[in-house]
Amino acid sequence: MERYAYIRVSTKEQNIDRQMLALQPYEIPERNIYCDYQSGKNFERPAYQKLIKKLNPGDLLIVKSIDRLGRNYNDILSEWQRITKEIRADILVFDMELLDTRQKAGDLTGTLIADLVLQIFAYVAQTEREFICQRQAEGIAAAKRNGRKFGRPSLEMPEEFETICGQCERGELSTRKAAEMLRVSHTTFYRKYKKRMQESVSNSRLFGTSR
Numbered sequence: 424m425e426r427y428a429y430i431r432v433s434t435k436e437q438n439i440d441r442q443m444l445a446l447q448p449y450e451i452p453e454r455n456i457y458c459d460y461q462s463g464k465n466f467e468r469p470a471y472q473k474l475i476k477k478l479n480p481g482d483l484l485i486v487k488s489i490d491r492l493g494r495n496y497n498d499i500l501s502e503w504q505r506i507t508k509e510i511r512a513d514i515l516v517f518d519m520e521l522l523d524t525r526q527k528a529g530d531l532t533g534t535l536i537a538d539l540v541l542q543i544f545a546y547v548a549q550t551e552r553e554f555i556c557q558r559q560a561e562g563i564a565a566a567k568r569n570g571r572k573f574g575r576p577s578l579e580m581p582e583e584f585e586t587i588c589g590q591c592e593r594g595e596l597s598t599r600k601a602a603e604m605l606r607v608s609h610t611t612f613y614r615k616y617k618k619r620m621q622e623s624v625s626n627s628r629l630f631g632t633s634r
Contacts, residue, residue, distance in 0.1 A: 424481045426451045429474055430458040431491045442487050445517065449485055463494035466502055480511040483525070488518040580615060581605050588616055 428451045430442045439458060446456070455477075459468040466472075478484060484506060486492050493499045506512050507524050516522035587604060590596040596604075602612035 424483065425455060425477075425479070426483045426485065427455045427457065427474060427477065428485045429471060429492065430456065430487075431463060431468070431471075432458075432460055433462055435460045442491065445487050446485065449517075451485065463490060463492070465495060466493060466498055475506075475510075478506065478510050478512045482510075482512040483515060484512055485515045485517065487516075489516055489522065492516075580607070584615070588619055591616060592620075 426449060428446050428449070430439050430446075432439055432442075437460070443456075457470040457474040459470040461468055474484070489499065493502065503514065506514055513524045514522070515525065584605060587596060587601045591598055591601050598613050598616060599609050601616070602609040605612060
């Protein structure tokens with residue numbers, strides 16, 4: 424029987440020390456500790472997938488809390504069944520004493536309680552993730568209302584941009600040659616050139632003029 428541990432944090436900037444420290448009493452070999460640095464929205468995580476392939480019947484998988492395993496309600500329940508029923512390994516969630524399948528073998532009441540607790544905590548994990556996403560969306564919306572811009576800043580074009588665009592319109596220059604003259608990528612020039620053309624057409628329609 425082997426002991427394994429799974430650790431997850433959402434980004435590489437987050438610290439795993441707290442989870443590692445909590446694992447020390449279980450004396451898990453370092454080679455059996457798997458860690459992912461990404462969201463818990465699904466189980467398509469490289470370290471987790473490697474871990475699953477290592478688990479054998481009778482092995483024990485230890486996680487600190489159910490939200491470290493995942494944050495999607497249905498996926499958590501599915502993976503729990505996969506590990507305990509298909510692989511026939513045990514799981515210990517040491518932040519919640521009832522989520523320890525080693526104590527439930529042959530105990531129907533204990534198994535029922537564990538399953539109910541699992542469903543509640545899986546639900547909490549998913550709703551917490553949804554709240555986080557909602558708060559992020561609300562924060563971005565508020566920042567935009569206050570004039571904050573997201574993404575890469577728009578590249579300012581050289582003064583001769585208008586003149587060169589005119590030459591392109593008259594067929595005197597290709598867009599690739601124009602980009603080369605302005606020392607910008609063809610993609611950048613063409614995007615801005617196309618936008619300028621669209622604005623020009625819109626203005627012509629608005630004021631009833633023709634080019």
